[in-house]
Amino acid sequence: NAGVTQTPKFRVLKTGQSMTLLCAQDMNHEYMYWYRQDPGMGLRLIHYSVGEGTTAKGEVPDGYNVSRLKKQNFLLGLESAAPSQTSVYFCASSSTGYWETQYFGPGTRLLVL
């Protein structure tokens, strides 16, 4: 049981390049989330999904797109990377239980030059 995994762990991009971050969970969770964490700040929600085929915007969605084609995967795309998107990206998942916490992946460190 791997929990929540993220690919890649680290990536350097040039301004204007595109990339996709992959999140996978093996806990059969319905809900999945993408957050970003900047130095000295808490996490901010980018997009989330409440089930396969659904997505919704969070607090800071601009410049990102997401897809949830399979229940276990949640993809975060950057179409044209900007230096302001330099951050650590965390994926999380949770079940529908009211008492459930969110389980976080190990994070992807992204540097945009």
Add this chain to the structure above:
Amino acid sequence: ELKVEQNPLFLSMQEGKNYTIYCNYSTTSDRLYWYRQDPGKSLESLFVLLSNGAVKQEGRLMASLDTKARLSTLHITAAVHDLSATYFCAVDPPGLSFGAGTTVTVRA
């Protein structure tokens, strides 16, 4: 807009003493979460508080929730070095709104 405020943002603790971290949030929320993050690591769930008056304890950490005051506290009893980390509170739904975190350092 939901706002979550933690204080203090930095806490230097002496081993063996007790301390409290405060978490205020601006709108009604049924659930409050506490997480721990070690440097360069992911977030580890500590507590989920579901109702007014809820109190949970794990080792030297105890968390409580007052939904009427929109306040949660994380109390640390007899601090030890292993508790050095950044502690976040968060509220939902949907998705979590996080406080800025409290960076805790425990000194001998």
